[in-house]
Amino acid sequence: MSEEKSYPEATPPEGEGDDLVPDDPARRKLIWGGMGLAAVTYAGAIAYPLYRFLADPAEEAAELAKVTEMEIPDDELPEPGSATIFQFGIRKAILIRGADDAMVCFSAICTHLGCTVDYQEDQDRIYCACHGGVYDAETGQNVAGPPPRPLEEYRVERADGKVIIHRS
Amino acid sequence: MAKSSSIDLKAVGTKVWDWCDDRLGLEAMREMAAEKTVPVHRHSFWYYWGGISLFLFIVQAFTGLLLLVYYRPGPGAYDSVRAITYDLQFGWFVRSLHSWAANLMVVAVFVHMFSVVFMKAYRRPREFGWWTGLALLGLVLLFGFSGYLLPWDELSYFATAVGLEIPRSIPGIGTLIDNVVQGGPEVSDVTVQRFFALHVFILPLIFLGILGVHLALIMKHGTALPPSEEDKPETERRTIPFFPNFAARDMVMWLITLNVLSILAFLFPWQLGQPADPLAAAPEGIHPEWYFMSQFQVLKVLGEWIPGYAGEVIGIALFTVGGILWGLLPLYDNTRESGARGRRATWFALAALIGLIVLTIWGYAAL
Numbered sequence: 039m040s041e042e043k044s045y046p047e048a049t050p051p052e053g054e055g056d057d058l059v060p061d062d063p064a065r066r067k068l069i070w071g072g073m074g075l076a077a078v079t080y081a082g083a084i085a086y087p088l089y090r091f092l093a094d095p096a097e098e099a100a101e102l103a104k105v106t107e108m109e110i111p112d113d114e115l116p117e118p119g120s121a122t123i124f125q126f127g128i129r130k131a132i133l134i135r136g137a138d139d140a141m142v143c144f145s146a147i148c149t150h151l152g153c154t155v156d157y158q159e160d161q162d163r164i165y166c167a168c169h170g171g172v173y174d175a176e177t178g179q180n181v182a183g184p185p186p187r188p189l190e191e192y193r194v195e196r197a198d199g200k201v202i203i204h205r206s
Numbered sequence: 207m208a209k210s211s212s213i214d215l216k217a218v219g220t221k222v223w224d225w226c227d228d229r230l231g232l233e234a235m236r237e238m239a240a241e242k243t244v245p246v247h248r249h250s251f252w253y254y255w256g257g258i259s260l261f262l263f264i265v266q267a268f269t270g271l272l273l274l275v276y277y278r279p280g281p282g283a284y285d286s287v288r289a290i291t292y293d294l295q296f297g298w299f300v301r302s303l304h305s306w307a308a309n310l311m312v313v314a315v316f317v318h319m320f321s322v323v324f325m326k327a328y329r330r331p332r333e334f335g336w337w338t339g340l341a342l343l344g345l346v347l348l349f350g351f352s353g354y355l356l357p358w359d360e361l362s363y364f365a366t367a368v369g370l371e372i373p374r375s376i377p378g379i380g381t382l383i384d385n386v387v388q389g390g391p392e393v394s395d396v397t398v399q400r401f402f403a404l405h406v407f408i409l410p411l412i413f414l415g416i417l418g419v420h421l422a423l424i425m426k427h428g429t430a431l432p433p434s435e436e437d438k439p440e441t442e443r444r445t446i447p448f449f450p451n452f453a454a455r456d457m458v459m460w461l462i463t464l465n466v467l468s469i470l471a472f473l474f475p476w477q478l479g480q481p482a483d484p485l486a487a488a489p490e491g492i493h494p495e496w497y498f499m500s501q502f503q504v505l506k507v508l509g510e511w512i513p514g515y516a517g518e519v520i521g522i523a524l525f526t527v528g529g530i531l532w533g534l535l536p537l538y539d540n541t542r543e544s545g546a547r548g549r550r551a552t553w554f555a556l557a558a559l560i561g562l563i564v565l566t567i568w569g570y571a572a573l
Binding site: 080087088090091092093094097 | 272275293294295296297299300464
């Protein structure tokens with residue numbers, strides 16, 4: 039029986055505890071409420087800087103996401119009949135230059151599970167090695183394998199000595 | 207409706223408690239906590255300083271972990287600390303908390319140690335509490351020394367170079383320092399990487415192990431009574447339960463510490479000097495952290511009196527003998543009945559305390 043067990047009695051110093059109002063519910067509620075409020079304030083004061091500190095690089099990267107336009111000088115373009123993958127803001131993009139010199143640009147991220155796709159010159163198709171997804175090299179349309187959607191297309195504008203890629 | 211749901215909640219709570227109790231022995235722990243009492247008397251204030259030291263250690267572990275997210279040891283160290291201090295959001299605050307908590311922890315540990323000495327809390331059966339405590343103090347100082355190099359700025363470079371130079375006066379130590387501690391003939395980014403491994407892995411590992419023993423011993427032996435209380439008849443001694451009364455007061459002290467720490471870190475953020483440059487001359491007035499100041503001053507003064515390595519050797523011998531005597535205190539002054547030995551131990555401790563303070567002030571005045 040745990041009730042019968044006796045503990046060495048704690049003996050508060052003289053006078054201590056005398057001024058407590060015995061079991062005043064309003065006072066009790068007020069004290070608990072105040073403590074709860076203080077606890078929430080402290081938790082917030084710790085959690086907010088902690089979150090901002092950890093989120094900083096991601097927030098920096100979010101600035102890059104606003105990039106909608108990019109220039110590629112002519113001498114950095116891929117040879118006709120080949121492709122190049124480049125960083126477009128936070129995205130990876132693939133620029134395909136056909137044998138006829140026509141250029142198309144798509145997101146290089148497979149719509150299935152996010153691998154980076156590649157242009158296969160011999161079959162003139164966009165292929166994802168992770169799960170065998172296939173996209174049309176002219177339209178970016180998903181034509182075989184697991185990808186659920188076509189690749190996002192970026193508009194290619196020819197200018198003097200360079201190519202400008204636009205994301206709407 | 208509301209009433210019945212609250213009753214259900216209580217029943218669920220009891221069930222969960224019972225389920226856990228069966229497997230964890232919670233009831234036994236609660237009984238143990240209920241049995242523990244803490245003495246209350248006019249020196250009780252000093253009982254909180256061990257807890258404050260522990261709290262600051264927790265802060266160090268937490269803020270250290272956050273710094274670890276961005277800090278890069280080795281050649282990129284300076285740039286990563288510069289980014290933490292000046293670029294990342296709240297990075298300055300995290301670093302500042304870490305540096306301030308380190309300094310406050312050294313203060314708290316010293317206060318704790320001297321209060322143990324003056325309250326004679328090292329006497330039988332608490333000798334191992336004293337020795338584990340001294341080991342923890344040594345580790346805290348090593349934490350301070352190794353952490354100081356990590357920002358890899360001018361000041362940290364010279365502080366470490368000088369700190370590692372001192373023990374070289376002991377024959378054979380130089381090679382050991384080069385090969386094992388420094389990783390080369392001089393302090394370099396290789397040293398930074400080594401100190402990093404020491405600071406974030408090796409030292410914490412050893413520290414936690416010894417801290418576990420230290421705390422277990424406090425659980426085992428309870429809080430020591432100072433002699434003035436031991437002299438009183440038992441009926442006149444006052445106590446409060448450890449849980450919740452003392453624990454609640456402990457939490458209040460932790461909260462006060464947290465507030466003081468945050469205000470210091472906010473108002474006096476830690477800065478970063480110029481990048482370490484092994485070819486640059488040492489800046490004027492270079493000196494170690496305040497907690498190494500007294501030793502620094504002793505070596506400086508001895509060096510003036512006795513030129514050459516001899517001065518340093520005597521200084522180091524002095525610290526070593528002093529440290530050993532300090533560690534042997536509980537064997538010399540072992541019980542209440544120590545009489546004259548007890549008084550001599552008190553005078554020794556008083557001399558040590560005054561010596562530390564005077565040498566530190568002297569050191570700063572002589573800069």
